[in-house]
Each structure stands twice: as C-alpha cells, then as structure tokens.
Amino acid sequence: xxxxxxxxxxxxxxxxxxxxxxxxxxxxxxxxxxxxxxxxxxxxxxxxxxxxxxxxxxxxxxxxxxxxxxxxxxxxxxxxxxxxxxxxxxxxxxxxxxxxxxxxxxxxxxxxx
Numbered sequence: 001x002x003x004x005x006x007x008x009x010x011x012x013x014x015x016x017x018x019x020x021x022x023x024x025x026x027x028x029x030x031x032x033x034x035x036x037x038x039x040x041x042x043x044x045x046x047x048x049x050x051x052x053x054x055x056x057x058x059x060x061x062x063x064x065x066x067x068x069x070x071x072x073x074x075x076x077x078x079x080x081x082x083x084x085x086x087x088x089x090x091x092x093x094x095x096x097x098x099x100x101x102x103x104x105x106x107x108x109x110x111x112x113x
C-alpha cells in the first residue's frame with residue numbers, strides 16, 4: 001500500500017505543479033504526514049474502510065482541503081468546515097482519524113450578509 005500512496009502523491013504533485021519530492025515527515029500507525037514542498041503538506045489516515053487526506057498549502061496564509069477516499073482511491077466525499085472561512089485550516093487526529101477544522105482568518109462574515 002505504501003508504494004501506491006507514494007505514486008498517488010507524485011501524481012498529485014505533478015498535477016498541481018508544486019514540484020518537490022514527497023517525503024514522509026511523521027508516521028505513527030495509520031497516520032502519516034508527508035511534505036510535498038516547504039509550504040505544502042499532506043496528512044493521510046488509513047482507516048478500516050476509508051483513507052482520509054488533508055492537503056494544506058501556505059502562501060503565506062495556510063489553508064486546507066480534505067478528501068475521503070475508499071481503499072481503491074476513489075473519491076467518496078470532500079468534507080467542508082462547519083463554518084464559513086476563506087482560509088479553513090484542517091488537521092487529522094492521529095489516533096482517531098477525525099478531521100479537525102480551525103478558522104484561520106479574521107474576516108467578520110456576519111457583517112457582510
């Protein structure tokens with residue numbers, strides 16, 4: 001499975017033309033954090049039925065997107081944060097695989113509605 005993951009990461013890197021070589025920075029059980037570049041990381045959690053992926057890019061403000069795939073790497077869903085934000089920041093809980101969202105901007109959306 002590891003080689004499939006690295007091939008997929010290489011394809012993602014080529015697709016987004018962000019360059020670099022994927023490097024596993026942290027690995028603990030089903031959780032991995034992979035650096036694609038100095039400012040782009042992927043977090044991957046391999047659950048029993050699904051693979052959770054969070055991609056975070058910083059330029060310079062960090063923002064994340066999340067995806068859930070089945071074991072064949074077919075997209076199941078694209079979870080969104082439970083709030084409105086230009087720069088939502090997500091991380092994966094290493095023990096449970098839960099995607100945790102944080103609002104990473106200070107814009108007051110209520111005043112613009």
